[in-house]
Amino acid sequence: MSSAESTWFTENFDHSGSSIGFRIKQQLHAEKTPFQTIEIYETTDWGNLMVIDGCMMVTGRDNFLYHEMMSHPALFTHPRAKRVVIIGGGDCGTLREVLKHEEVESAIQVEIDERVTRLAERYFPELCESNNDPRAQLLFVDGIKWMAECEPETLDLIIVDSTDPVGPAEGLFGEAFYVSCMKALRTGGILVQQSESPLIHLTLIKAMRNSMKAAGFHAVRTLPFPQPAYPTGWWSCTMARKNADLSSFRERGAATKQFVTRYYNVDTHRAALALPEFMKEALGD
Amino acid sequence: MSSAESTWFTENFDHSGSSIGFRIKQQLHAEKTPFQTIEIYETTDWGNLMVIDGCMMVTGRDNFLYHEMMSHPALFTHPRAKRVVIIGGGDCGTLREVLKHEEVESAIQVEIDERVTRLAERYFPELCESNNDPRAQLLFVDGIKWMAECEPETLDLIIVDSTDPVGPAEGLFGEAFYVSCMKALRTGGILVQQSESPLIHLTLIKAMRNSMKAAGFHAVRTLPFPQPAYPTGWWSCTMARKNADLSSFRERGAATKQFVTRYYNVDTHRAALALPEFMKEALGD
Numbered sequence: 001m002s003s004a005e006s007t008w009f010t011e012n013f014d015h016s017g018s019s020i021g022f023r024i025k026q027q028l029h030a031e032k033t034p035f036q037t038i039e040i041y042e043t044t045d046w047g048n049l050m051v052i053d054g055c056m057m058v059t060g061r062d063n064f065l066y067h068e069m070m071s072h073p074a075l076f077t078h079p080r081a082k083r084v085v086i087i088g089g090g091d092c093g094t095l096r097e098v099l100k101h102e103e104v105e106s107a108i109q110v111e112i113d114e115r116v117t118r119l120a121e122r123y124f125p126e127l128c129e130s131n132n133d134p135r136a137q138l139l140f141v142d143g144i145k146w147m148a149e150c151e152p153e154t155l156d157l158i159i160v161d162s163t164d165p166v167g168p169a170e171g172l173f174g175e176a177f178y179v180s181c182m183k184a185l186r187t188g189g190i191l192v193q194q195s196e197s198p199l200i201h202l203t204l205i206k207a208m209r210n211s212m213k214a215a216g217f218h219a220v221r222t223l224p225f226p227q228p229a230y231p232t233g234w235w236s237c238t239m240a241r242k243n244a245d246l247s248s249f250r251e252r253g254a255a256t257k258q259f260v261t262r263y264y265n266v267d268t269h270r271a272a273l274a275l276p277e278f279m280k281e282a283l284g285d
Numbered sequence: 286m287s288s289a290e291s292t293w294f295t296e297n298f299d300h301s302g303s304s305i306g307f308r309i310k311q312q313l314h315a316e317k318t319p320f321q322t323i324e325i326y327e328t329t330d331w332g333n334l335m336v337i338d339g340c341m342m343v344t345g346r347d348n349f350l351y352h353e354m355m356s357h358p359a360l361f362t363h364p365r366a367k368r369v370v371i372i373g374g375g376d377c378g379t380l381r382e383v384l385k386h387e388e389v390e391s392a393i394q395v396e397i398d399e400r401v402t403r404l405a406e407r408y409f410p411e412l413c414e415s416n417n418d419p420r421a422q423l424l425f426v427d428g429i430k431w432m433a434e435c436e437p438e439t440l441d442l443i444i445v446d447s448t449d450p451v452g453p454a455e456g457l458f459g460e461a462f463y464v465s466c467m468k469a470l471r472t473g474g475i476l477v478q479q480s481e482s483p484l485i486h487l488t489l490i491k492a493m494r495n496s497m498k499a500a501g502f503h504a505v506r507t508l509p510f511p512q513p514a515y516p517t518g519w520w521s522c523t524m525a526r527k528n529a530d531l532s533s534f535r536e537r538g539a540a541t542k543q544f545v546t547r548y549y550n551v552d553t554h555r556a557a558l559a560l561p562e563f564m565k566e567a568l569g570d
Contacts, residue, residue: 006297008297008304010295010304010306012291012293012306012308016330017307017308017328017329017330017331018305018306018307018308018330018331018513019293019295019304019305019306019307019308020303020304020305020306020518021295021297021303021304021305021306022302022303022304023297023302023303023304043302044302045301045302045303046302046303061484062484062517198511199346199347199511199513224511226483226484226509226511226517226518226519227518228303228484228517228518228519232347232511232513232518233305233511233512233513233517233518233519234511234513234518234519261562262561262562262563263561263562263563264561264562265559265561265562265565267558267559267560268559268560268561268562270555270556270559271555271556271557271559272556273552274550274552274553274555274556275552275553276547276548276549276550276553277545277546277547277548277549277550277553278547278548280550
């Protein structure tokens with residue numbers, strides 16, 4: 001099939017003047033939920049594609065990069081994360097990665113829009129294969145409110161796996177939310193959040209890091225990784241830790257992990273801690 | 286400017302079913318040379334963009350990633366690369382990075398199409414700022430033929446900075462060319478070549494590495510790095526070494542380098558040596 005006769009779903013990123021597209025076979029689903037518009041496409045080469053409010057969220061082919069990097073670096077930095085909360089993450093891919101860790105006793109996914117999860121179950125069943133794990137709990141409520149009301153010092157790891165900081169996710173990038181996270185975490189607890197592209201969102205990354213520190217987090221680190229479906233194909237997560245630094249990578253644990261990953265290993269974990277020169281300068285790391 | 290009323294240059298990658306685009310202000314130049322079609326666009330956010338035969342080659346904003354990673358890891362692996370040859374590289378960005386190294390006594394750029402360089406001088410002057418360095422020599426001849434006729438054991442580093450393995454660059458990915466490179470290199474000499482996307486071109490990367498080994502190279506390593514303007518936004522170079530392994534990273538030299546880089550540093554060099562799990566499995570590293 002040549003490009004002339006094929007159909008493409010293209011997302012234009014107005015903010016960065018760049019775009020990414022995938023060739024599609026057909027639209028499988030489209031609906032407007034109380035929170036957002038969700039579309040599902042079948043692509044020719046990238047498996048199924050979920051689009052929320054026009055923004056690509058997940059493809060079957062490259063989501064492993066994002067989901068593994070949102071979970072394993074934090075879980076192998078914490079000495080023993082027993083109680084984990086995922087804010088957002090409705091496609092359940094992060095939940096699946098978290099539950100690969102035996103030390104996790106409870107993983108709560110707090111997604112505002114139940115339809116994201118229901119559609120993931122149907123169109124991305126591989127991401128949902130751990131949804132029935134007895135340690136998993138799926139809540140469909142507002143993550144900001146849930147975190148504000150969370151019992152203090154009860155969590156070891158908070159993973160913020162949200163859409164971009166516009167619309168329902170905007171509040172997840174502000175100091176008030178980080179103050180709630182600080183309160184909810186036990187000593188040594190970690191917050192990790194998707195933090196957009198190192199190349200075009202450096203201002204946002206700096207603001208996030210400053211807000212995390214203002215909320216009382218002791219140490220902050222930003223980890224870049226590849227992610228073809230997101231603007232520039234280069235993405236990041238930012239980790240923040242309560243009452244401890246972030247140098248405690250359990251390399252032995254990662255090297256002897258008893259589960260399969262496709263991107264993550266000891267080497268890529270270390271590699272993600274390396275910052276390019278322009279990021280070092282901008283972030284003062 | 287919203288996407289609805291703006292103009293975009295989009296490259297559809299038929300092979301991978303994905304596309305990348307940049308918003309443009311205007312086309313600055315278009316011509317058909319004896320070798321290929323070259324277009325130059327002014328973008329809204331990525332500086333100028335050079336397109337060859339419909340494929341994006343260089344943008345002003347992100348080329349530093351590629352040019353730095355095509356040159357500094359190899360130059361800081363070789364103990365003292367005095368004589369360097371760049372095959373292709375007509376935009377002169379790799380030449381500029383190479384000439385930042387004081388140990389380099391001679392850098393020859395062998396580009397088949399003089400028009401690429403003339404247009405780079407006009408539309409990417411920052412990449413051409415070292416073209417008048419007395420150590421630089423710009424040749425406009427066929428790189429495959431040049432290498433086949435090169436005096437044996439006279440080069441320390443060969444950088445193959447070419448277009449994709451179709452059209453004029455196809456022969457640069459074959460064993461016969463690598464045999465020429467082996468012959469032209471001194472003992473301990475390094476060949477480094479752009480090797481496409483780790484995610485969608487793994488078959489090509491494996492074939493390249495096998496051909497390099499078949500040509501007699503002792504050690505081979507593939508280094509991934511981000512590159513937004515190329516398919517998937519994730520790219521790689523592959524290094525091969527004659528009569529020596531590739532573990533000789535001069536970290537002290539890199540840490541005390543007397544020139545400015547934006548991506549490259551000791552940490553990102555080490556990070557580029559880390560392979561994701563799926564690449565380790567596929568490449569047997």
